[in-house]
Amino acid sequence: MKILFVVNNFYAQGNGLSFSAQRTVKKLKEAGVEIKILSGANPDKNGPEPEFILKDYVVPIFDKIVKKQGYSFSSADKDVIEEAVKWADVVHLEEPFGLQMKTCKIAKELGKPVTGTYHMHPENLYASIKMDKSHLLNDTTMWVWKRKVYNNCKILQVPTQNAKERLIKNKFKSEIRVISNGMILEDLARKSEVVAEKLSDAKYTIISIGRFSVEKNAKTLLYAMKYSKYAKDIQLIFAGRGPYGKRLQKMADKLDKKGYFKYRPIFSFYPLDKLQRITAGADLYVHCAFIEVEGLSCMEAIQMGIVPVIAKGKYTATSQFALSDKSVFNEKDSKDLADKIDYWLSDDKRRNEEAQKYVELGKKYDIEYSIKELIKMFEDAMKK
Numbered sequence: 001m002k003i004l005f006v007v008n009n010f011y012a013q014g015n016g017l018s019f020s021a022q023r024t025v026k027k028l029k030e031a032g033v034e035i036k037i038l039s040g041a042n043p044d045k046n047g048p049e050p051e052f053i054l055k056d057y058v059v060p061i062f063d064k065i066v067k068k069q070g071y072s073f074s075s076a077d078k079d080v081i082e083e084a085v086k087w088a089d090v091v092h093l094e095e096p097f098g099l100q101m102k103t104c105k106i107a108k109e110l111g112k113p114v115t116g117t118y119h120m121h122p123e124n125l126y127a128s129i130k131m132d133k134s135h136l137l138n139d140t141t142m143w144v145w146k147r148k149v150y151n152n153c154k155i156l157q158v159p160t161q162n163a164k165e166r167l168i169k170n171k172f173k174s175e176i177r178v179i180s181n182g183m184i185l186e187d188l189a190r191k192s193e194v195v196a197e198k199l200s201d202a203k204y205t206i207i208s209i210g211r212f213s214v215e216k217n218a219k220t221l222l223y224a225m226k227y228s229k230y231a232k233d234i235q236l237i238f239a240g241r242g243p244y245g246k247r248l249q250k251m252a253d254k255l256d257k258k259g260y261f262k263y264r265p266i267f268s269f270y271p272l273d274k275l276q277r278i279t280a281g282a283d284l285y286v287h288c289a290f291i292e293v294e295g296l297s298c299m300e301a302i303q304m305g306i307v308p309v310i311a312k313g314k315y316t317a318t319s320q321f322a323l324s325d326k327s328v329f330n331e332k333d334s335k336d337l338a339d340k341i342d343y344w345l346s347d348d349k350r351r352n353e354e355a356q357k358y359v360e361l362g363k364k365y366d367i368e369y370s371i372k373e374l375i376k377m378f379e380d381a382m383k384k
Contacts, residue, residue: 001033001034002036002088003090004035004084007094008072008095009071010039011039011042011044012072016211021094023184025037027184028374036084036088037050040073041056052084054074073097085103085110088112090113091103091107091113091115092114092117093153094117094119113381113382114154115156116149117159121291122138125141132214132215132291150174151173154380157178158179160320161178162293164178179374203234204234204345205237206283207284207285208236209279210239210240210297212240212244212267213243216289218238218244220337221238221286221334222265225261226334227334227338228338231260232261234345235263236261239275282306284345285301285302286337287310288331289311289318290313290315291316292317292318293317307351308322309329310328311329311331313330313331313332323361326340
């Protein structure tokens, strides 16, 4: 079975979608599936390259914003796409953009079945330009994605029930299957070997992991320190990078001048091994995103056996990982978040006992199960 993965940039750094695709492809290959990649070139000139390489596409006006988000687009070169699609038994789409639209058309002409993964909401695109609340823009984008990409898929993978319900509401025609992106349990087994690392002598450490962008909403955690009774005992760590980083640091500076912090918040991007050590040394993980199809960073943190506090809202599914209402807060509500933070920090025994439950929760999202379901999806698509 030969599967073609179609991604604008499979090797992009600091991009959750690309990271998820890389993990999935690695695991599928280990399971014996033959896979090739149709994508733009690797930004790392010393790294591996996709089997079918596309030239970069410069997005008019918004190219700088796109690059700052850790993203890039590729040109939809007909000859390269045709060569790639002819090789495949199944064409799998990781995005709903121009490259995928062209690939759908060519796959249909060549009689090749198409599957896809719904990784993002339209609001993910427009939050950085403050248009995520524009119903006209988001509804139109969803209609285009549905008509030009997703309805051409025999089967569509969505990571969460929350996302599936939205697609059903929007009358998607494809068969929709809920298959999590999954956790790598070999990594989970090694977590006991990770040496916890503290970045300050603060009594408590709270970590938030994710791209510095509007929809990730890290500012809600910053402003929660105005209401937390433990604020002066907390070291905040924001692990990531992105276009919103400088603005977040300015917000932190203002709060610092007003005396809300004893330990100034840390903003930095970390390699995976160091990130794991820092997460292992933290007391809470906070996930503030108000637009999130699944939330890979939260899943990774849970693997470390850390209690999460997660935003709950219409377009974020990450709160599905919460084991109690004390691990959920209303999106964008800093006071509610502060209340939940204080609840967990007020009792070390309670927090540590809860943390162990999250280690067990990770086993329910075993990536090996997800891989089996994806293989079945590809096999079923070939029969349709």
